[in-house]
Amino acid sequence: MQKLIINQGLLQKLSPQQIQFIKLLQIPTAELDTRIKEEMEVNPALEEGQEENTASEYDDERGDDGEFGEHSHEELELESYINHDELGGYKMYGDGAFGNEEDREFPVATRLTLHDSLYQQFGFMNLQEQERMLGLHLLGSIENDGYLRRPLKSIVSDLAFTQGVYTTETELKCVLKKIQSLEPAGIGASNLQECLLLQLRRKNQSDLIVQLALQVIEHYFEEFSKKHYEKIQKRLGMSQQEAFDVLTLITRLNPKPGSVEGDDDRSHYLTPDFILINNNGRLEVSLNSRNAPELRVNRSFAEMLDTYSKSDKTNKNVRETATFVKQKLDSAKWFIDAIKQRQATLMRTMTAILNYQYEFFREGDEGKLRPMILKDIATIIDMDVSTVSRVASSKCVQTEFGLYPLKYFFSEGIATDSGEDVSSREVKTILKELIDHEPKRKPFSDDKLEKLLNEKGYNIARRTVAKYREQLNIPVARLRKQI
Numbered sequence: 001m002q003k004l005i006i007n008q009g010l011l012q013k014l015s016p017q018q019i020q021f022i023k024l025l026q027i028p029t030a031e032l033d034t035r036i037k038e039e040m041e042v043n044p045a046l047e048e049g050q051e052e053n054t055a056s057e058y059d060d061e062r063g064d065d066g067e068f069g070e071h072s073h074e075e076l077e078l079e080s081y082i083n084h085d086e087l088g089g090y091k092m093y094g095d096g097a098f099g100n101e102e103d104r105e106f107p108v109a110t111r112l113t114l115h116d117s118l119y120q121q122f123g124f125m126n127l128q129e130q131e132r133m134l135g136l137h138l139l140g141s142i143e144n145d146g147y148l149r150r151p152l153k154s155i156v157s158d159l160a161f162t163q164g165v166y167t168t169e170t171e172l173k174c175v176l177k178k179i180q181s182l183e184p185a186g187i188g189a190s191n192l193q194e195c196l197l198l199q200l201r202r203k204n205q206s207d208l209i210v211q212l213a214l215q216v217i218e219h220y221f222e223e224f225s226k227k228h229y230e231k232i233q234k235r236l237g238m239s240q241q242e243a244f245d246v247l248t249l250i251t252r253l254n255p256k257p258g259s260v261e262g263d264d265d266r267s268h269y270l271t272p273d274f275i276l277i278n279n280n281g282r283l284e285v286s287l288n289s290r291n292a293p294e295l296r297v298n299r300s301f302a303e304m305l306d307t308y309s310k311s312d313k314t315n316k317n318v319r320e321t322a323t324f325v326k327q328k329l330d331s332a333k334w335f336i337d338a339i340k341q342r343q344a345t346l347m348r349t350m351t352a353i354l355n356y357q358y359e360f361f362r363e364g365d366e367g368k369l370r371p372m373i374l375k376d377i378a379t380i381i382d383m384d385v386s387t388v389s390r391v392a393s394s395k396c397v398q399t400e401f402g403l404y405p406l407k408y409f410f411s412e413g414i415a416t417d418s419g420e421d422v423s424s425r426e427v428k429t430i431l432k433e434l435i436d437h438e439p440k441r442k443p444f445s446d447d448k449l450e451k452l453l454n455e456k457g458y459n460i461a462r463r464t465v466a467k468y469r470e471q472l473n474i475p476v477a478r479l480r481k482q483i
């Protein structure tokens with residue numbers, strides 16, 4: 001027998017306005033203009049320009065919550081003839097990723113992509129129809145970094161099943177060799193070893209250093225990748241100078257030949273969200289002007305609502321039109337409020353960061369950075385940590401010392417012998433300096449680095465040294481070793 005059970009629970013949901021604000025808060029300045037244009041395209045009640053001093057009757061009669069107050073004009077009793085079931089609620093446009101800014105704002109020179117360049121060179125080759133067909137398929141399989149990692153056996157099967165073209169691995173290899181003769185050198189290799197060999201084979205083969213380099217990559221590539229240089233030097237009977245010249249030649253080769261010409265023909269620009277200036281010793285922060293667009297509600301749309309409200313309320317077409325107009329007006333007002341709230345939140349967060357890291361912003365010395373976590377700023381501005389995280393994750397500030405992402409100023413604290421806490425950023429700087437000045441033939445191990453940092457007063461464990469070294473993209477001592 002079925003039973004009816006009533007459970008009481010508390011459920012917290014975000015309002016459409018809150019969702020609107022969250023989405024606007026997390027996008028960077030470079031995308032804000034595009035987002036605003038998208039909203040204006042779908043909402044005719046929203047337009048650019050300063051808000052007029054004389055607000056429309058629509059604005060005067062709205063309550064603090066954005067709806068009509070209880071003392072509304074009798075002729076604007078929309079609730080009396082709007083069917084709530086027909087309202088779809090506020091639906092935001094552009095919930096997904098936003099597009100890039102228009103190219104006209106950043107004029108850049110056009111250039112050939114990697115594949116365009118390869119197809120162009122391939123077109124000048126004197127080939128049979130079968131070779132040309134196979135070559136075009138191989139070119140399409142080359143990845144953006146210039147490598148052809150797909151096994152030829154798999155490509156043979158693809159051609160047979162998808163295009164009805166029958167070939168062999170031997171025939172494909174012959175065509176691939178012709179592709180590997182194109183520019184840039186090393187294109188079409190299946191792995192790094194083959195890529196380096198292709199580049200070395202284009203150099204002067206009578207040069208002793210080139211000959212030795214070919215032997216190193218062809219027969220001792222594993223030892224070379226692990227930096228066992230002494231072992232290679234002994235086996236090939238190279239002198240100290242020859243070994244140094246071979247190493248120099250190989251390290252100057254391009255491990256990613258496709259990077260010579262990128263597939264993305266648009267240059268990337270960093271747009272600061274904040275501008276920080278030193279005005280006669282006083283630090284002043286301001287929002288990038290593109291973060292403060294001038295938007296307003298279209299007055300004619302507000303007047304249109306007034307007109308429809310005075311029409312026949314029993315007419316279905318009038319009722320539907322009034323519903324549409326009111327939704328668009330509410331949407332425009334919500335969007336403008338969300339933009340203003342975004343500006344206020346950005347300024348509150350950046351001002352708190354400025355005051356917290358004031359000494360750094362005044363001098364630009366990384367040693368002056370204080371340990372700071374998201375919770376520190378959230379407590380100061382009395383907001384949730386997630387809000388600060390959204391601001392810090394995609395925003396940057398322009399200073400006299402360069403452009404810094406806000407995430408740069410957040411770091412853990414490390415205790416010193418004096419009992420003070422210093423930023424992990426400072427410890428990383430000291431660690432990098434130690435590695436930069438270490439003996440190249442005998443680099444410092446993590447244990448040695450731990451001892452050196454402890455001698456400087458930083459109480460840090462070896463595992464923390466390893467973590468910071470990895471965050472700095474510095475390899476282990478064995479791989480830093482040089483001849």
